[in-house]
Amino acid sequence: xxxxxxxxxxxxxxxxxxxxxxxxxxxxxxxxxxxxxxxxxxxxxxxxxxxxxxxxxxxxxxxxxxxxxxxxxxxxxxxxxxxxxxxxxxxxxxxxxxxxxxxxxxxxxxxxxxxxxxxxxxxxxxxxxxxxxxxxxxxxxxxxxxxxxxxxxxxxxxxxxxxxxxxxxxxxxxxxxxxxxxxxxxxxxxxxxxxxxxxxxxxxxxxxxxxxxxxxxxxxxxxxxxxxxxxxxxxxxxxxxxxxxxxxxxxxxxxxxxxxxxxxxxxxxxxxxxxxxxxxxxxxxxxxxxxxxxxxxxxxxxxxxxxxxxxxxxxxxxxxxxxxxxxxxxxxxxxxxxxxxxxxxxxxxxxxxxxxxxxxxxxxxxxxxxxxxxxxxxxxxxxxxxxxxxxxxxxxxxxxxxxxxxxxxxxxxxxxxxxxxxxxxxxxxxxxxxxxxxxxxxx
Numbered sequence: 001x002x003x004x005x006x007x008x009x010x011x012x013x014x015x016x017x018x019x020x021x022x023x024x025x026x027x028x029x030x031x032x033x034x035x036x037x038x039x040x041x042x043x044x045x046x047x048x049x050x051x052x053x054x055x056x057x058x059x060x061x062x063x064x065x066x067x068x069x070x071x072x073x074x075x076x077x078x079x080x081x082x083x084x085x086x087x088x089x090x091x092x093x094x095x096x097x098x099x100x101x102x103x104x105x106x107x108x109x110x111x112x113x114x115x116x117x118x119x120x121x122x123x124x125x126x127x128x129x130x131x132x133x134x135x136x137x138x139x140x141x142x143x144x145x146x147x148x149x150x151x152x153x154x155x156x157x158x159x160x161x162x163x164x165x166x167x168x169x170x171x172x173x174x175x176x177x178x179x180x181x182x183x184x185x186x187x188x189x190x191x192x193x194x195x196x197x198x199x200x201x202x203x204x205x206x207x208x209x210x211x212x213x214x215x216x217x218x219x220x221x222x223x224x225x226x227x228x229x230x231x232x233x234x235x236x237x238x239x240x241x242x243x244x245x246x247x248x249x250x251x252x253x254x255x256x257x258x259x260x261x262x263x264x265x266x267x268x269x270x271x272x273x274x275x276x277x278x279x280x281x282x283x284x285x286x287x288x289x290x291x292x293x294x295x296x297x298x299x300x301x302x303x304x305x306x307x308x309x310x311x312x313x314x315x316x317x318x319x320x321x322x323x324x325x326x327x328x329x330x331x332x333x334x335x336x337x338x339x340x341x342x343x344x345x346x347x348x349x350x351x352x353x354x355x356x357x358x359x360x361x362x363x364x365x366x367x368x369x370x371x372x373x374x375x376x377x378x379x380x381x382x383x384x385x386x387x388x389x390x391x392x393x394x395x396x397x398x399x400x401x402x403x404x405x406x407x408x409x410x411x412x413x414x415x416x417x418x419x420x421x422x423x424x425x426x427x428x429x430x431x432x433x434x435x436x437x438x439x440x441x442x443x
Contacts, residue, residue: 001016001017001018001073002018003018003019003020003071004017004018004019005039005040005041006019006021006037006038006039006041006042006043006044007041007042008041009044009076009085009087009089010076010085010086010087012076013076013077013078013087014075014076014077015075015076016073016074016075016076016092017073017074017075017076017089018071018072018073019037019039019044019046019071019072019073019074019089020039020069020070020071020097021037021038021039021069021070021071022037022038022039022067022068022069022070022128023035023036023037023038023064023065023066023067023068023069023070023100024036024037024038024043024066025066026061026064026066028061028062029050030050031049031050032047032048032049032050033047033048033049033050033058033061033062034046034047035047035048035061035064035070035072035091035094036084037070037072038128038130040133042085043084044084044085044087044088044089045082045083045084045088045089046072046074046088046089046090046091047088047089047090047091048061048074048090048091048094057091057093057094060094060096061094063099064096064099065099065100065101065102066100066104066108067100067104067108067125067128068096068097068098068099068100069097069098069100070094070095070096070097071094071095071097072089072091072093072094072095073091073092073093073094074089074090074091074092074093075089075090075092076088076089077089077090104125105118105121105122105125106118106119106122106125106126108125108128108129114126116427116429116430120429120435120440121443123433123434123443124443127433130270131270131271134263134266134267134270135419135423135430135431136433137263138259138263138267138419138422138423139415139419139431141258141259141262141263142255142258142259142415142418142419143210143415144258145254145255145258145259146208146210146231146251146255147208148254148258149250149251149254149255150206150208150233150251153206153247154205154206155206155207155208155233155235156199156204156205156206156207156208157207157208157209158192158195158196158199158204158207158208158209159209159211160189160192160195160196160209160211161189161195162188162189162211162212162213162214163177163180163186163188163189164186164187164188164189165183165185165186165187166185166187166393166394166396166397167187167190167393173190173215173216173217174187174188174190174216175187175188175214175216175226188214189213189214190213190214190215191213191230191232191412192209192211192213192230192232193232193344193412194397194400196209196232196233196234196410197234197344197373197397197400197405197408198400199234200234200235200236200373200375200405200406200408201400201401201403201404201405204236205235205236205237205406206234206235206236207233207234207235208231208232208233208234209230209231209232210229210230210231210232210415211229211230211232212227212228212229212230213227213228213229213230214226214227215227215228217438218438219438220437220438220439221312222420222426222427222428222429223312223365223417223420223427223428224428224437225416225428225429225432225435225436225437226436226437226438227436228414228415228416228428228432229414229415229416230412230413230414230415231412231413231414231415231418232410232411232412232413233247233248233251233410233411233412233413234408234409234410235247235408235409235410236406236407236408237406237407237408238372238407238408238409239407240356240372241334241346241356241357241358241370241371241372241409243409244358244370244371244372244409244410244411245281245282245284245332245334245358245360245370246280246281248360248368248370248411248413249278249280249281249282249330250280252278252330253277253278253279253280256275256276256277256278256422257277259275259422260275260277263275267423271423271424271425272424273422273423273424275422276329278328278329278330279328282328282330282331282332282360283322283325283326283328283330283331283332284331284332284333284334284358285318285322285331285332285333285334286333286334286335287308287309287310287333287334287335287336287337288335290310290314290318290333291307291308291310291314293317293318293321294310294314294317294318294321295307297317297321299313299314299317301313301314302314308337308339308340309336309337309340310333310359310366312365315361315364315365315366316364316365318331318333318361319331319361319362319363319364319365320364329362329363330360330361330362331360331361332358332359332360332361333358333359333360333361334357334358335348335354335355335356335357335358336354336355336357336358336359337353337354337355338352338353338354338355338386341355341357341371342387343380343383343384343386343387343389344373344374344380344383345357345371345372345373345374346371346372346373346374346375346409347374347383355371356371356372356409357369357370357371357372358370358371358411360411360413362418362421363421363424365417365420365421366417367413367414367417367418367421368411368412368413369411369412370409370410370411370412371409371410371411372407372408372409373408373409373410375401375405375406375407375408376401377398377401377402377405380398380401381398384398414428416428416431416432419431
């Protein structure tokens with residue numbers, strides 16, 4: 001007999017089905033036994049009477065432990081008194097597939113909450129909980145929606161290398177690799193930035209990538225990790241960074257609408273979050289004005305001359321202000337000073353201390369960094385010198401611009417931060433399949 005997924009049991013009333021899954025709970029009563037079974041599509045109540053004819057099956061059920069893997073066959077019966085969907089399965093046969101240890105290392109009952117670190121130690125068990133599966137169903141749909149949008153806009157997908165012979169952003173936060181054959185130096189990619197721009201020089205016009213990046217960041221905050229999935233976009237023939245922002249806001253509007261349409265009700269029920277599909281255009285504020293807004297609240301850090309970039313508290317304050325003023329969850333902060341931006345960001349001709357760049361904040365957290373890039377070889381070389389970087393180590397990158405390159409720009413978007421903010425989770429650890437941080441390399 002073929003397997004029936006639990007979501008498909010209800011239409012099979014009166015028929016015999018085979019269900020395979022994990023034991024959620026056993027109620028072993030005097031005259032009857034109930035086994036609640038869960039698979040990735042839902043839960044179902046199954047039942048069998050206690051009698052001499054069922055003695056062997058009754059003994060097997062008595063020995064079941066929570067989270068054991070089983071398969072059973074039985075007839076689907078409609079019963080409006082059953083809380084789980086108004087039907088149950090009357091067991092005719094049940095087989096033990098894999099018996100779970102009787103004491104679980106994390107709590108599945110809901111009576112007490114296991115710490116996040118313990119849950120991460122036993123991540124494969126933690127992921128069995130339906131709310132965690134929902135997170136990755138939402139992630140899957142989000143990525144599909146991203147690709148749908150990009151492909152409809154003429155983008156091409158690339159996969160850039162993660163092993164590099166040079167830094168991809170700066171010399172900081174690098175994971176260096178020793179003994180990479182006979183190479184003098186190797187490291188893990190911090191970003192696909194250089195290779196996205198190479199695609200522009202190659203005439204690909206519009207590209208995207210969803211892939212891993214690595215940052216040797218010794219941070220233990222809720223929004224940092226040492227390996228994460230980066231969502232990257234680059235496109236040519238733009239007039240300014242405003243073209244990039246216009247694309248991103250339409251992209252996010254499309255993605256969030258798809259998520260709301262498919263999972264909006266489940267997200268509200270499970271996480272207590274109402275998905276808001278944003279209107280476009282998003283509000284925009286210059287960095288200079290953003291600092292004034294934050295300072296006006298009396299936030300001490302913003303009152304100092306050293307406050308030239310928003311810290312996490314400043315981001316929250318600004319978003320709260322924009323939510324009240326514009327009624328919008330998103331805000332672009334634009335026109336950052338060259339001191340806090342990479343060498344490859346384009347500078348304003350009439351104000352060379354500012355870059356044509358932006359960050360996107362969502363509900364108090366930065367989720368995107370983007371900019372128009374400098375595509376003119378001589379200007380780029382000059383900006384490398386301004387940043388006191390080693391020209392020789394960047395020559396491979398600078399060569400991209402020696403033979404003609406269109407004006408271009410793009411953005412990078414953290415996938416786990418997106419899920420964290422979307423679902424109002426407290427940490428990226430909760431929305432990462434297997435989290436990697438300064439103190440975690442297992443499981």
